[in-house]
Amino acid sequence: GIIGYPSVGKSSLIARVSSARPKIADYPFTTLIPNLGVATIHQRSFTLCDVPGLIEGASEGKGLGDQFLRHIERCGILLHLLDISRALQGTEVDTAVLETDYRAIRAELNAYSPALAAKRELILLNKVDLIGNDTASVEQALQARSLPVFASISAATGFGTEALLSALLPLILQERIKRQEERESSGGELPVLKPQEQTRSMGAYRIERDEKKRIIVRGARIEQFTHMTNFESEGALRRFRDVLERIGLLKALERERKGFAAPVLIGNIRVDSYLAIE
Known part of the structure; x- marks a missing residue:
């Protein structure tokens, strides 16, 4: 390239x-x-x-x-x-x-x-x-x-x-x-994501809930990416949503929310207002 x-x-x-x-x-x-x-x-x-x-x-x-x-x-x-x-x-x-x-x-x-x-x-x-x-x-x-x-x-x-x-x-x-x-x-098969072994991968994340019922996404690369995103920039926000969609995180969060407006955080940054998810 x-x-x-x-x-x-x-x-x-x-x-x-x-x-x-x-x-x-x-x-x-x-x-x-x-x-x-x-x-x-x-x-x-x-x-x-x-x-x-x-x-x-x-x-x-x-x-x-x-x-x-x-x-x-x-x-x-x-x-x-x-x-x-x-x-x-x-x-x-x-x-x-x-x-x-x-x-x-x-x-x-x-x-x-x-x-x-x-x-x-x-x-x-x-x-x-x-x-x-x-x-x-x-x-x-x-x-x-x-x-x-x-x-x-x-x-x-x-x-x-x-x-x-x-x-x-x-x-x-x-x-x-x-x-x-x-x-x-890899045997030509689809790789199994193992977050503990693939911490550099954007797709190596896990979703959990805390005692306040907040949805929290953990993963070194996705947290770093979120921290570095300027959410006041329209282009950066588009890029952020595109990446989350590409790695399957948007759909995963939609399933996790199940119609309830629970706060969504990636690391310690709240992002649900930027994601347009139900």
Whole structure:
């Protein structure tokens, strides 16, 4: 999955290395839906997903990001694209700008899902043709900021893109083996949720009642998600309801309430007024 700020060259990269022809233009949010492209190298192929640009606040519904963060969950490896042009000052590259861009996107991934943020991530420098493809000093400076660059490329000219695919292929094959082993270990059957063993999963929750007959939802990830939700934001509220519906919690709460207006808390936060449940 290719991630990064709007207009950093995600669509250009997927168009360069595959036969996909996404819409490309020099303004934010040109990509409105995720684009898929199949890249082939050394007689092997793999799929790339060009995810619409993220901005700060995407996990709370700003921009287009909250609609598409979930697409990244399906990706085995994240390619985090940093745009040289955003940091170019004359002929010099201000790596502090690149670090700020990187940290902002990482914050959105963490806010959306720690499991998503834990995925393998590779940092790519794009538009390096703007500095004559000479990236040694920039890569050194980013390394000093704990941002190791996996590859420096120019999606526009094709510089470095074939080498990128060659370097990616063994990592993707490793990921395929890992996923196959996970499927085989589960026996191909639906997994049984065990909250005590899956505390990082959003779906690892339990519903209980206290002595005041309040309905309380417990679960490390769902409680963290609720605590981080800004309920004054319409986009964040939509996202909150969508997540609860996706993991089956809304229906579970409807069954638990059974027509009685019992207070509903997730952790120590009361949420029944936000859920529109009977």
